[in-house]
Amino acid sequence: MLGKRDPLLNATRVPAMASELWQAYQALCASRPAGLGPSLVPQSEIQAWQCNHGIRLNSWELDTLAAMDRASLIAAQPNAEAPKAPI
Numbered sequence: 001m002l003g004k005r006d007p008l009l010n011a012t013r014v015p016a017m018a019s020e021l022w023q024a025y026q027a028l029c030a031s032r033p034a035g036l037g038p039s040l041v042p043q044s045e046i047q048a049w050q051c052n053h054g055i056r057l058n059s060w061e062l063d064t065l066a067a068m069d070r071a072s073l074i075a076a077q078p079n080a081e082a083p084k085a086p087i
Helices: 007-011 016-029 043-053 059-076
Strands: none
Touching (some): 016 059
């Protein structure tokens, strides 16, 4: 369910190399816009987060965040169509 943390995530260990990216993703999830249904974290929010934290994510990190975001929406709504990446 979107908005509630899956208890299985508490038992999952994130590899040390990915822990900072996972923490960034968790922080960005709070920026998800409210509306008629779940939606992707806007690119503008990711840019603002980078600026506010003095961080510049590389293209691999940005692509990974986007993939994580899409996967979380698919997991939240398994029967829904996968969200499209912004153009």
